[in-house]
Amino acid sequence: MQIITVKNFTKDYGNEKGVFGVSLHVEEGEVYGYLGPNGAGKSTTLRHLMGFSKPDSGTLSINDLDSWKDKTDIKKDVGYLPGEIALPEDMTGIEYLKLIDKLRKTNDLSYANELIEYFELDTQVKIKNMSKGMKQKIAIIMAFMHDPKILLLDEPTSGLDPLMQEKFINLIKREKQKGKTIILSSHIFEEISKLCDRVGILKKGKLIKEVVMADLRHTKNKTYKIEFKNENDFNKIRDLYPSDVFKADKNQAIISIVDEEINSLISNLSSCDLLFLKEEKHTLEDYFMKFYGDEENV
Amino acid sequence: MFSIRYFSYLVKSNFKFLAAFTLVLCAFLIVMCNVFTPETISGISNTTKGTIASNILTGNGTLIGFMSNSFYALMAIIFPMVYSIVVANRMIAEPVDRGSMASFLSTPMSRHKLTITSALYLILSLMVMWGVATIVGITAANAFQPDALDVDTFLMLNLGVFLYHFAISSISFCSSCIFNTSKNSLLIGGGLPLMFFVISLFIKLSDSLEFLEYFTLNTLFNPSNIVNNSGYSQEFMIMALIGIILYIIGIIWFERKDLPL
DSSP, rough: EEEEEEEEEEEEEEEEEEEEEEEEETTTEEEEEEEETTTTHHHHHHHTTSSSSSOOOOEETTEEEETTTTTGGGGEEEEESSSSOOSSSSSHHHHHHHHHHHHHHHOHHHHHHHHHHHHOOOOOOOOGGHHHHHHHHHHHHHHTHHHHHEEESSSTTTOOOOOHHHHHHHHHHHEEEEEEEEEEEOOHHHHHHHHOSSSEETTTTEEEEEEEEHHTTSSEEEEEEESSSSHHHHHHHHHHTSSSETTTTTTEEEEEGGGGHHHHHHHHTTTTTTEEEEEEOHHHHHHHHHHHHHHHHH | OHHHHHHHHHHHHHHHHHHHHHHHHHHHHHOOOOOOOHHHHHHHHTTTTHHHHHHHHHHTTSSSHHHHTTTTGHHHHHHHHHHHHHHHHHHHHHHHHTTTTTOOOOOOOOSSHHHHHHHHHHHHHHHHHHHHHHHHHHHHHHSSSSOOSSSSHHHHHHHHHHHHHHHHHHHHHOOOHHHHSSHHHHHHHHEEEEEEEHHHHHHHHHGGGGGGGOOOOOGGOOOOHHTTOOOOOOHHHHHHHHHHHHHHHHHHHHHHHHOOO
8 A cells, every 4th residue: 555655746946956757655664765965855855745845746645645735634644854953942852842742632752751761862951952963862752752654754863873873773673563654865875775675766856766675685696806816817707707897907806697607607716716705795875876976977 | 723732832932022021111101100290291391392302202291191102102112013023033934944843843733723823822912011011001100190190091002002013013923924034034024114113203203204104004003193082993993904914814825835844
C-alpha cells in the first residue's frame, strides 16, 4: 500500500532552483532515502508534503490525503523533523515538549520521556541556552514522541556527535521494525545505506535515479583491486583484460567481472606473483558519484 | 477555531509586553490626575497664551479637557501603537521568519486556528490594557481630585482610543500575516501607523496642512469631539469596521500563502 505519493511535483523558485517534475512513492513500512547535495530540492519536497507551500503543479499526498488541501488532517499521523531547527526560545525543553503534546491533544509524554533518557538530554535548560545538538535532540523527540505512523526526516543527524548519530540510527531501525513509513533526506551516504530500502537520487530538482539498496548490496558485478610484484605479470593480465583499468606506475589493476568469471580470473592470477587482492565494495557513494561525476566532465 | 492551549502559550510569552505598556499608560494617567489641578491648568494657559501650544496643551480647562488634549493626543496614541506593532509582528511574521512556526504547524493545529487565536490575543490584550487604564484613571482621579473627572466622557474616550488601537493593530496584524520576514512586516505594519501619527502631528502644527486629515487614521479618533459630545459614533463604527476587515484579510491571507518553513 502506498502511503506517500508524489506525482509530477513541480515548484519553480526561479534561477533553476526548485523541484521539477518529481514523481515517487513510498510503500507502507518502507524507509526511503532521499539523497542529494545541498539545494537539490530535498527540503522543498518535504515541506510541500507537510503542506507548508502549494505546489506549482502536480500533487503530493499522504495516506490518500492531499498535502495542500488537507494539510491539517495529514499531520495527525506524521512526525516531521525540519532541516533547519528553529524553536521558540523563551521556554525550557520540557515546557516546549509539553506544549506540543497539548497542541497535538495526545496527552501522552511516556514515549517522549523514554526518548529524553535515550538521548541523555537535559530538558530543564532554556531553549535559547541550548547547543545545536541539544536543539536537534528536542526536534527529534518532538517528531517521534506521538508515535506517528509516518516520519519525514530532513537531515536528521546534522548537529549530533558520532555517538548520538549511532543512537539515532538505532532508533530508526527500531521504528522501522514497528512498521513505520519513513522518508529520510540526507547527504550522508553511510546513514542512508545503513537504513534505507530504496534511495532516490535528486539532482538540481530532478529525480534522476531510484536504487533498490538490496540490489546494490547483492550485485553480481564485483570489482577487484590487484597489485602485482612485477611488471611481467602486470602486463600479462592487462593483455587478458584489456577493457579494465590498469595503473602502470603502481602495477595495480582494477578488474570488474560478473560472478561467473571469478574462476577464470583466479586461474589466470594463479601463476602471478601478487602483493594483494581485494574486493572493492560497490557503495552507494560510488553509485551516487557516477551520476554526479558525469556532470563535471560535460 | 480557537486553541486554548496556544492562547495560554501566547499569554505566557507576551505577558511582559502587556504589563510594561499598561504600566506606562497608568503611570501617565496617575501623574496627570495628581499634578494637573485646575490651578496648574490655568497657570499653563496663562503662560502660553496666544500661542499654538496653549491650544494644544490645555483645552477647555477641565481635567477631561486637559486629558483629551494631552494624554489622548500623544501618549495614549504612541505607546499602545508601539505595543501593537511589536506584538503583532511577534504573533506571526517573526516565528515564520525564524522558522519556529514550523513546530506549531507540524501539529494538527490548522493555520486559521493559529491566526484566529493570535488575533484574539492581540485584541484582548488591548482590551485589558484599556480596561486597566480606565479603572486606574477613575481611581486616581477620585483619589486626587474627587468629582473633577467626567466619568462618562472618560469612558467614551477610552472606548474610542481602544477602537483606534483595534484598527491600528489590525494593520500590523494583517501585515504580519502577509509578509514572511520581520523586516517587511515591520516596514508596513509599523511604518503605516507611525506615518499616520506623524501626519496627525503636522496637521496640528499648521492649518494649511489640514487636507492631510484624509491620509491618517488618527482623524477618526478626535478626543475634542468626544469631550464636546459632537458626533463621533460614525467614526467609532468606521474604526471597528477597518479593524474587523483587516484582521479577517490577514487570517485568510495566511491560510492561503506559501510559508518558507
